[in-house]
Amino acid sequence: MSGLFSGLKQAATALDIHAKQATIAGNNIANLNNDKYARQYAIISTAGSTLAGSGVESLGIEISTIQNVRNVILDNQIVKEGMVQGSLKSQQIFSASIETAIGEKIDRSQTTSSISTTSDNGSTGGIAQGIDDFFNAFKGLSATPTDSSQKVVLVEKASALVSKLNLVSSRLATVDASAVETINGDVNKVNDLLGKIATFNTAISRLEVGKPGSALEVRDELQGVYEELAQYVNFNVKPIDSSPGNVQVVIQDTSGNDIVLVNKGVVDNALNYNGTSFVASGTSSATLDVKSGSLGGVQSVRTGVLAQTQTQLNALTSQIVGSVNTAYNPTSATGQDFFLSTGTTAATIALDPNLTVTSLKTTNTSAASANELAIAVAGLVDQTFSTGSGASINGTFTDYFNQINTGVAKEVTSAKSALSGSDLALQSYKKQRATIGGVSLDEEVTNLMRYQKAYQASARVMSVISQLMDELVGLVR
């Protein structure tokens, strides 16, 4: 009789375990589309044995633990690659914005395949065309010094060049403002995520008391937060040996020292952006070395290609203003400059207020058709400048602008190409992780059927034992 009771108990335990396994499979299926989730499974083991009167009896089976399938190496690789991807995405977006701001397009529909002396597509092109049109207008005026319509054209082309430089400068300023706005928004997200990490740390240490590594879903969520955080900023996670299950999230400062952002359940330092650099805000006020993630990417564009483009554009403007004024007003006569002498940046360049179609001159002599000033200004477009000789730029105006435009374009293509590689790497890591720990519907359904059959079999065993006990009890009557 005692053997029957024991068998009944074992069958009941088996039912529980099969039901639990079916529940785990159900949970796996429920998380089919949850990328953060790693499939779980129960480790079944024998519950041991006991010495009974009839000899050694098995105590049945039990669930020793529930585990999930995570690969720490892949998880870390995904976090690290996420930082690279976040940085490159931002670099691509913002360098493409700079290219758009410069607005240099190659439009073949605006040109004809044969030369025409009547075509003039206005001033629809970018700065390159603006520079050409301006100096070509001077070339035109040198051929027709007394032609007032040519003077009108020249003033219009000069105004167009000024407008284009002003516009590009304004657009670049907008890109910069947008970069700062993006950084500030991302800094807030980073601080939210740091708060989440602290919360999860607290939850893990509470849930895993005596059962290290058992808070599977929370750990899945925490890994998801790390991966999300990696999109914004570089960081390292360091386990705390004295407090199993808890971690520190650290970032280095510009001197290479670790600054703790999250310590166990507490955010020691929040991230802050002071307009030029990232600083810790809390137990430390160190300047942080943010080099990847979207924050690193945007900052590198801001301090790199954006700042360089603005500087180069201002150098180009300064050279145009200085050279044209010198050639147009060689005696430096007051009020007779072509460009406003103080407007030497792309944002401030302007025509001299005294310059009108009537006051526009081609000569300093009294001869109406003399053109030495027009020739001098027109010749500037072919002049090769050198910073070694005190100029603001190297090369001709057109070459220098082409360098600016190509420099930005190379940043765009370089970020695009690197991002494509990073995307592939990240997808590959994620695929490898999914291959190991992702949920397969077919697998779970197969397991579900297995657990169902096992459950039916255990129930059948209980039924048989019950019948045996009925028979036995029936003998007593």
Added chain:
Amino acid sequence: MSEIIRAASNTFTTDLQMNLMKLNGRQFQLMAQISSGQRVAVASDDPAAAARAIGYQSLQRDLTQYQKNAQRAENVLNMSVNAIQSLKSTVSRAQEIATVTQSGVSTRNYTDYAKEVNQLLEQAVSSSNSEYLDDPLFAGTATSASPFSTTRDSNGKITAVTYVGNSGSASFSISENAMVDPHTGGAENNKMLTAINNILNLRDALESSNTTAVTSSQTALITSENDIVDSLSTMGAKLMRVQTAKSQNSASYQNLDKSISGDVDADMSQTILELNKIQTAYTAAMQGAARVMSESLMNYIR
């Protein structure tokens, strides 16, 4: 036998989504190339090709301006040649009259010839003060007034002609490395003045029936005619230079256009072929996905 890889259910959809997005992006890119006819529209499409194309386009704009300048130079030269030829005809006729009258004609005939030469003088002054777009052709750079200024008596008859232009020169670019001043120089303009004065002297000699003076005028007119022919040769040579520059500008422009086309334009047949390839892959991916995704073990659980 290859390794059996465990495939998570959402790996398939994630991969499919990513591949469809890539194919879609490429289709969009190819469609944009076909519709614009350009492989490169902004510098980041191909920085090196774009840099070259922008440089070439800049040269094309320069050439267009040179061509406009050359056209103006050609117009000025043609007008100048016409005016000088007119002056030459005038001088030739005056010389003929001098030849006819130097051996002596009747007083009445002298008077008639003098009247004709006076008209020739008016014509010579008028030709020499010819303008192009309101600018005198033979004034040097002093174009604010007619260069050959006349003094007239109470009857309106020209009594003296002086040159009030200058010897200034205003060259301008007509090609990448050529400049030209389409106007006559100071020496030519002075020779024109001499020719006019020679006609004036002939008229005065005829009016006074002075055969000696007529003879010396005839000699001077021959010299003037030769000088005018020299001027015409100079202007003709300039005209040829300008026309050569125009041809070079046009040829350079077309060569640059070919270079730009090579860097920037899309190879249509290649692009369309690639679009077909991508479209086939896109359709196949969607059809395959529809088949695979519709099947699952779930369909067989009863």
